[in-house]
Amino acid sequence: MKVLAILYDGGEAAVQESRLLGTVENKLGLKEWLESQGHEFIGRSRIMLFKDQCSSTLYKEGPNSDFQKHIVDAEVLITTPFHPGYLTRDLIAKAKNLKICITAGVGSDHIDLNAAVDRRIQVLEVSGSNVVSVAEHVVMSILLLVRNFVPAHEMIERGDWQVSDIARNAFDLEGKVVGTIGAGRIGYRVLQRLVPFDCKELIYYDYAPLPEAAAKAVNARRVEDLKDFVSQCDVVTVNCPLHEGTRGLVNAELLKHFKKGAWLVNTARGAICDKDAVAAALADGTLSGYSGDVWNVQPAPKDHIWRTMKNPLGGGNGMVPHYSGTTLDAQIRYANGVKSILDNYFKGKEQEAQNIIIGLGRYETKAYGQR
C-alpha cells in the first residue's frame, strides 16, 4: 500500500530535535513501522513558494511537485495543517487510488471535503491531539494583546525605557468581556482556562447551545446573533472551523459592530477573517490588536500585511507562523494518533467516531458547516 505524507521541512532543527515528529526528516515516526509491514512510505515536503500576491484562493502546488506526482497512485494521504498540502477537487480527480486522508492535527479545510464525499474518500483527523495546545495559545494571545506585551518587549530590546508609552495601552483581562466564536473542543477549553481571570463575562456564539452543565461550569452565556455578540465583547476569539459558512465571517461589515478598540484573536483559520478588513480595522483603531497563527495562505507571503500591521500606537500585532498546535507535546500526540488511525485502517477496524470528518460518502461531523 502506498502511503504519501506531505509534511514540512524541519532542516537542521529536525536533525537535532527528534521530537520534531511532524517534519519530513522525522516522518511522524512512521517510516520503519510502515515499511516493516510491507507498505511503501513516501514522505515529502510541501514546496515552499511565496506567491507575489496573497489571495484567498487556495494555494496550489505546481504540477511537477512530489505531491502531484505521488498523489496519482497513493492509497493513503497524510497532511498537516501547518504547511498544508492542499488537496483540491482537481487533484482528487487525479488521485485514482486514494481511499483515506489523515490530517496529523486538527483542521482539514485544506482538503476539498465535498469532493472527498463525492469520491468516497474518507477524511480523518487526530481529534483532540492539539486542542489544548491551541487553547493555551489563545489565552496567551489574549493576555499579550490586552497587556500590550509586544511593544514593551521591543522597547527593551532596542534599549529604551518609557513606561508610559506602554502603560497607556495596557489593560487587565480582569473585568473584560471575552467571547468565543465557536465553543467546541478548542473554544470550550479557552473558556475553561479563562474562568479564574474574573472576566466581566464569558460569552459564546455557536450554532448550538452548550449542554447546560458545560455552560454552567464556565458560566458562559450564549448570544445567538453574531453582530449582537461582537458588540458586547472586549475580546473576540475565533475557534470555529473554516468552511463556506465561516469563510470571511469577520469582514468589514461585522467589524463595524465590534466595540471600539476590541482585541481579536484567531488561531482557527486565517480565511475566517478578511485580511484587508482586519488590517484596516487595526490601523484605524477599530481593533486594538490582532493575534493568531493562521493565515489565509500558508506559508504567508513575505509581504503579507498581517506580518507588520499595527494599531495607531504602534502595537497590537501578535502574529506568529502556524505552530500553536504543533508544540513538541502535540507532535507526540498527533503522531501517535495518525499511527492509530493507520492501524485501524490496515486492519479494517472501526475508527474512533470523534476522528471521522468524512466517512464513506458522507460527512460524519457538523463541524464543517453541514447542518
Place this chain on the structure above:
Amino acid sequence: MKVLAILYDGGEAAVQESRLLGTVENKLGLKEWLESQGHEFIGRSRIMLFKDQCSSTLYKEGPNSDFQKHIVDAEVLITTPFHPGYLTRDLIAKAKNLKICITAGVGSDHIDLNAAVDRRIQVLEVSGSNVVSVAEHVVMSILLLVRNFVPAHEMIERGDWQVSDIARNAFDLEGKVVGTIGAGRIGYRVLQRLVPFDCKELIYYDYAPLPEAAAKAVNARRVEDLKDFVSQCDVVTVNCPLHEGTRGLVNAELLKHFKKGAWLVNTARGAICDKDAVAAALADGTLSGYSGDVWNVQPAPKDHIWRTMKNPLGGGNGMVPHYSGTTLDAQIRYANGVKSILDNYFKGKEQEAQNIIIGLGRYETKAYGQR
C-alpha cells in the same frame, strides 16, 4: 502640609491619555483635591539617567534633583515602584519633616524600611491595587516562554516562515510542574489562574504554609527546601518581596539545582535574581527562558544584559520594562488607594491594616523579611 510625589514622565502619552494617572502630568488625579484642602502638592519626575554600569546597589538621585530638594521639608512622600524614587537612609536623615511614605502600587523595597522604622516614618502601600495585574502578567509570561512566542513573532516580522525552528522549542503548559516562590497575594493569584491549565502539579515555597482551604482550592503542595523545590519545577515564578533575605536568592548556586531547561519568570523584584547568573544560565541552556518586568536597577541601563540575553536557540527572552502593575486598570485602583490613605492620614483615621508596611516605629507585616 507639603506632599511630594515622585512619579514618572508620561510625556505626550500622558497628555493624550488622561487615564495614565501615575505620571507627573496627571498626578494621580490628586492635585486639585489636595490644593482645595490647602495642602501644597509637588509632583516631580524621577530623573532618568542611565548609569554606565549596572549594579545591585541602589540607584541614587543626584544631589540637585527635585526629589532631594523637596524631601527636606515634605511631610508626605508618594512614590511608585515603576520609576522608584529611592529613599535611602541618607535621604531619610535629611527629611526632617517626613511622617508618611505612600507607595502608589505594591512593593516598597525602594525605601530603606529599617531607617523608616528608626525615624518612626510610616510606610503604606495600596495593597491589592495591582496584584491581579501582576498575576496576569506572570501567567502570560509563563505561556509565552513555554510556547516560544517571541522568536515566533520575530520570525513573522522579518518575513520568514520556518515552523520547525519555532516548534522545536515550543511546549504546552499542560503537564508541566509550576512552582511559585512566594504564595502571597500575587503568587496565590497565579496559582488560581493556573488551575484549569492541567499542570502536572502546582507547588509553592513560602515561609509559612497556606491555610488548608486555600491550598486545597488550588491543589498546591508546599516544598520546604528551596533547592528541593526548584529541582521539581519545569517553571519557577518569583512572587516574593525583595528584602535582605531574598536579595540574590536565585543565584548561580541555586540555578545548579534547577531542572535542565526550566523557565523562570520574575515580576517581583529584579534583585531577587542574580543578573549575571541568570544571563549565564540562559546562555548555556540551564534555563530555556527568563521573563519579567523587574530589573536590579530601574530604568535598566541601555546595555543591561537582560535586554538581549538569549538561550542557545536564540529565544527565551520575554523581558519588558516595569509595567505589569501599572496597567490603566491598575492606575485607577492605586490612585484611588493613595487618595484614601491620604484622607485617613489627614483626618487621623485608622489606616486599613493590609496597607501598612511600617507603622509607628515597627514593621506591621512579615512580608519584608521580619519574622
